[in-house]
Amino acid sequence: MSENRRILFRNPADESFTTKLVLVCLSLVFLGFFLFLPLVVVFVEAFRKGGEAYYEALAEPDAWAAIRLTLTVAAIAVPLNLVFGLAASWAIAKFEFKGKAFLTTLIDLPFSISPVISGLVYVLLFGTGSLLGPWLKSYGIEVLFAVPGIVLATVFVTFPFVARELIPLMQDQGTGDEEAALSLGASGWQTFWYVTLPNIKWGLLYGVLLCNARAMGEFGAVSVVSGRIRGLTNTMPLHVEILYNEYNMVAAFAVASLLALLALVTLALKTFLELRFGAGAAGGRH
Amino acid sequence: MEVKINNIRKEFDRFAALHDVSLNIASGELIALLGPSGSGKTTLLRLIAGLDFPTAGQIFFGEEDASHHSVQDRNVGFVFQHYALFRHMTVAQNIGFGLKVRPSASRPPKSEIKKRVSDLLDMVQLSGLENRYPNQLSGGQRQRVALARAMAIEPRILLLDEPFGALDAKVRKELRRWLREFHDRTGHTTVFVTHDQEEALELADRVVVMSQGKIEQVGSADDVYDRPQSPFVFSFIGESSHLPVEVKDGAVLFQGEPIGISQGSDSAGDLFFRPEDVVLTDEREALSGKVTASRRLAGTRIAEIDIANNGHAPFHVEVEVPLHAPIELGSEARFRPTRWKIFTK
Numbered sequence: 001m002s003e004n005r006r007i008l009f010r011n012p013a014d015e016s017f018t019t020k021l022v023l024v025c026l027s028l029v030f031l032g033f034f035l036f037l038p039l040v041v042v043f044v045e046a047f048r049k050g051g052e053a054y055y056e057a058l059a060e061p062d063a064w065a066a067i068r069l070t071l072t073v074a075a076i077a078v079p080l081n082l083v084f085g086l087a088a089s090w091a092i093a094k095f096e097f098k099g100k101a102f103l104t105t106l107i108d109l110p111f112s113i114s115p116v117i118s119g120l121v122y123v124l125l126f127g128t129g130s131l132l133g134p135w136l137k138s139y140g141i142e143v144l145f146a147v148p149g150i151v152l153a154t155v156f157v158t159f160p161f162v163a164r165e166l167i168p169l170m171q172d173q174g175t176g177d178e179e180a181a182l183s184l185g186a187s188g189w190q191t192f193w194y195v196t197l198p199n200i201k202w203g204l205l206y207g208v209l210l211c212n213a214r215a216m217g218e219f220g221a222v223s224v225v226s227g228r229i230r231g232l233t234n235t236m237p238l239h240v241e242i243l244y245n246e247y248n249m250v251a252a253f254a255v256a257s258l259l260a261l262l263a264l265v266t267l268a269l270k271t272f273l274e275l276r277f278g279a280g281a282a283g284g285r286h
Numbered sequence: 287m288e289v290k291i292n293n294i295r296k297e298f299d300r301f302a303a304l305h306d307v308s309l310n311i312a313s314g315e316l317i318a319l320l321g322p323s324g325s326g327k328t329t330l331l332r333l334i335a336g337l338d339f340p341t342a343g344q345i346f347f348g349e350e351d352a353s354h355h356s357v358q359d360r361n362v363g364f365v366f367q368h369y370a371l372f373r374h375m376t377v378a379q380n381i382g383f384g385l386k387v388r389p390s391a392s393r394p395p396k397s398e399i400k401k402r403v404s405d406l407l408d409m410v411q412l413s414g415l416e417n418r419y420p421n422q423l424s425g426g427q428r429q430r431v432a433l434a435r436a437m438a439i440e441p442r443i444l445l446l447d448e449p450f451g452a453l454d455a456k457v458r459k460e461l462r463r464w465l466r467e468f469h470d471r472t473g474h475t476t477v478f479v480t481h482d483q484e485e486a487l488e489l490a491d492r493v494v495v496m497s498q499g500k501i502e503q504v505g506s507a508d509d510v511y512d513r514p515q516s517p518f519v520f521s522f523i524g525e526s527s528h529l530p531v532e533v534k535d536g537a538v539l540f541q542g543e544p545i546g547i548s549q550g551s552d553s554a555g556d557l558f559f560r561p562e563d564v565v566l567t568d569e570r571e572a573l574s575g576k577v578t579a580s581r582r583l584a585g586t587r588i589a590e591i592d593i594a595n596n597g598h599a600p601f602h603v604e605v606e607v608p609l610h611a612p613i614e615l616g617s618e619a620r621f622r623p624t625r626w627k628i629f630t631k
Contacts, residue, residue, distance in 0.1 A: 179337055180370035184384035184439055185358050194387070198374040 042260050045253035057251035058258070065231040066239035066255065072147070073222075073235060074215040077154040081211050084155075085162025086204070090196075092163075093170030094178070107163050110156055118156050119224025122149055145227030150235065153221040158214045165207030169200055206273055213266045217259055287347055287442040287475050288313045289334065294343035296329055303329045304499045306343070311477065316469050318490035319479045322522070326499040327479045328447055334477060335445050336360045347442060363436030363474075365446040369428045371420040377431050378403050378416040384439035406434040409468075426457040433465075437472070446478035450485065462489055483523050487511065495519050517629045520558040527603035529573075529593070531557040531628060538628070541595040546571035546622045555630035559623035561588055561606040566621050574620040575600065577613050589613050591621075 015023075047054055057063060091097075092104055110118060126133040126143040136143055143149045177199060181191040197204075219237040226233040228242065236255055243252035289311040296304040304326045311317050319327035332338040334345060336357035344353045352360055371380050379386075381403045385394055394402070407413045410430040420428055429449065436444060449465065450458040466489055469476050480486050486493045487507040495502045495510055495518075502522075503515045514520040521528065529540055532554045537544045540557070546569055575593030589607045594600035605621055607613045 176366055176368060176370040177372060179357075180364070180366055180372075180435075181383070181387075182357050183335060183337065183362065183364040184387065184435065185361070186383070186387040187358070190387045194383070195372055198372075 039260055042253055042256050045249055046257040048253075049250050053250050054254045054257075057248075057254035060251065062231045062234065063239060063251065063255055066234045066236050067258070069147070069150070069234065070216050070236040073150050073154050074212055076151050077158055077215045078208060078212050080155055081158055081162050081215075082204070082208055084159060085166060085207060085211075088163045089166035089170050092167055093173075094175050104167070107160050107167075110159050115157055115218065115220030116224055119153050119221035122153055122156075122221075122225050144225055145229065145233060147233070149225040150222050150233060153225045154215050154218050157218050157221045158211045161211035161214060162204065162207035165203050165210070166200055169203040173199055202273060206270065209266050209269055209273075213263060216262055289443060289475060289477075290344075290346040291330075291334070292344045292346070294330070294333060294340045294345065296326075296333060296338065297341045302499055304333075304340075307499075307501055309494060309501065309504065311475060313475055314473045316466070316476045316489065316491045317478070318486035318493045319477065319496060320481070320483060320486040320493050321496035322481060324498070325496040327481075327494075327496050329499075330496070331445050331447055331477060331479050334443070335362050335364050337364070361439060361442050363433075363439060363441030363444045365429075365432045365436050365444070365449055367448040367451055369420075369432040369452075371428055371431060371435070373420050376417050376419055377407070377412070377423070380420070380431055381406055381435045381438050383435065402438060406438055409437070410434045424457075425453045426461055429453065429461060433468075437474075441474070443475040443477065446476070448480060449478055450480075450482075458485075465489065487523075495522065497522070514558075514627070517556060517558065520627065520629075524560060525588075525604060526558050526560050527605075528556045528558045529601050529603065531555065533628065540573060540593075541598045543595050544571045545573050547626065549628060553628070553630045555628045557623070557626055557628050559626040561604045562586070563625040564605045564621045564623050566607065566619065568620065569622070572620040572622045573603070574618060575603075577615055577617055577619050578602075580607070580613055580615065585609070587612070589619060591619050 046057075058067075088103070088107060092100060092107075123144060124130060126136065126149065128134065133144065141148070143152070177195050178191050181195045182188075186194065216235075217237060218235075219241070222235055223238055223241075226235065226238060228234055228238055230242070234242065236259055240252050240256045240259070243249075243255065289309075291307060291309040291311075294304055294307045295302065307326070307330060309330075319330060321327045329338065333340050336352070336355060336359075340353065344351055346352065347360070357364075372383065375383065378400075382399045385399045385402065388394075403416070404413070407416065410433055412427060412430055412434070415423065415427065420431070423431065433446075433449075450461055453461065462485060478489075487510070490507070492504060492506055493510050494504050497518045503510055503519045505513070510519055510523050514523060517528070520526050531545075532539045532542075533549050533552050535552070536548045536550065538547045538549055538557065539545070546567070573593050575591040577589050578592050579590040581588055581590075586606050587609050588604050590602065590604050592600040592602055605619070607619075613619060
């Protein structure tokens with residue numbers, strides 16, 4: 001009689017087939033509508049008038065200047081945040097001190113306030129009515145409506161990425177390895193270079209990738225401090241908006257496609273890192 | 287290397303982890319710091335290593351005051367509880383690390399580091415595993431790599447934090463014996479921390495029993511087992527029972543009744559005895575109570591007895607009873623301690 005009665009054992013946490021199907025379909029529809037479709041539109045619009053027009057839109061001097069500026073800003077902001085992020089997470093994960101919880105909250109601040117406000121803070125700090133602005137100007141240093149301001153705003157907005165990636169990783173790893181290295185006679189620098197850094201390198205790389213993607217894509221904060229001087233203080237996202245407002249769709253989407261491409265490359269690299277080094281690359285241990 | 291610990295005190299945020307601890311460790315000695323968690327044993331080990339610094343007191347290595355020397359300058363071999371092997375380095379790189387990071391003046395050439403590493407691997411019986419990574423090794427092998435790595439820097443003393451804590455029982459026993467042989471062969475002054483009394487008693491020349499940041503007793507396995515100097519040591523090491531007693535005119539009284547043993551001066555305190563140090567008796571002056579349970583323990587049988595004189599609250603004790611004459615549950619058992627100690631209150 002037992003062969004007639006098939007008993008189906010189900011994992012208690014499992015769901016029925018219909019539930020799964022509904023969940024999967026919902027996610028797919030959502031992703032398709034909100035992510036995949038826009039992405040396709042960007043490339044379709046960019047190539048609407050053919051490859052020639054696409055290439056021309058990118059080679060145009062103002063577009064080229066925007067690309068160069070974006071790369072320059074990222075090249076300054078990302079290494080700075082790499083160092084800041086590393087220092088902050090090192091301090092938070094490995095040492096006990098007063099105000100640690102406050103510092104942790106402070107690191108998240110750029111995530112919790114609107115980027116436009118972040119930009120306005122710099123306008124207030126370095127604007128003509130401020131103390132710092134005129135003083136720096138007397139030394140010939142322009143901050144607002146110039147590259148330094150854009151870099152500052154970008155650094156501010158992208159600060160949390162590296163730190164947030166590293167803090168849980170470093171907290172999880174504890175100080176055991178470092179103590180072992182020190183007890184074997186290694187100096188502080190040797191310990192960092194040979195032990196700490198290799199332990200966090202994938203998490204660090206992951207944080208840098210995210211930081212870079214945001215640095216290149218930042219719009220709000222940068223738009224407030226940049227002044228949008230064509231060919232001078234326009235980054236790629238700002239340039240896209242200007243072209244769009246001028247109904248220059250092909251050029252706007254051509255530049256936008258570069259940013260979308262950057263996002264895709266970041267995603268591919270992230271997936272590769274996770275596959276290659278296990279879930280550890282994204283905030284665990286490898 | 288001789289180690290002298292003088293009146294060490296260690297506070298963490300005003301919580302005292304160690305109170306005025308003093309200890310002399312002879313050169314070449316194998317010492318166990320034994321105690322329950324929170325007794326301060328690991329703190330003491332880390333202070334000796336220089337991984338923490340004392341709030342007060344000094345630590346001497348030989349004649350040299352090492353209290354304020356950094357961990358790098360102390361040249362101690364430290365084996366961590368979870369080994370702390372560098373997971374991105376091979377076994378050989380792990381063991382050679384301490385030599386590689388030396389300043390160039392004292393750093394041995396590469397070929398010599400290689401030779402030293404292979405000698406050390408020989409010593410810990412892991413030859414052939416040079417190129418493995420820590421996650422490709424068993425727990426026991428990792429432990430030995432950690433030991434070889436600590437030995438590579440030719441430490442003045444060897445410190446081990448719960449060296450067998452993370453291993454299963456069988457590997458633990460093997461490594462224990464192996465560590466003893468290793469110590470006898472190399473002759474390093476060695477201090478290890480453990481909460482496992484069997485490990486401490488079997489392995490160490492002297493055992494330092496600690497509780498609540500204080501040293502309770504220092505002595506050989508025989509000393510701490512047969513001549514415990516405090517109620518804590520008596521109950522922490524081995525099995526024991528205790529009862530509140532009074533001594534009047536030389537006779538020891540439990541709940542006002544004589545129990546057939548005597549002691550010199552009048553006092554009140556706790557009577558401690560071990561399950562094996564009792565004799566069953568028919569005498570009227572004895573401890574007596576109802577057998578509530580009996581259990582077989584390796585080569586012995588232990589009876590649990592609730593003893594009480596009429597009207598008083600019962601006290602639970604455990605005594606050893608003959609293996610082949612099982613005692614009936616619920617029956618009355620009478621016994622006298624043959625070896626005991628009264629700690630006065």
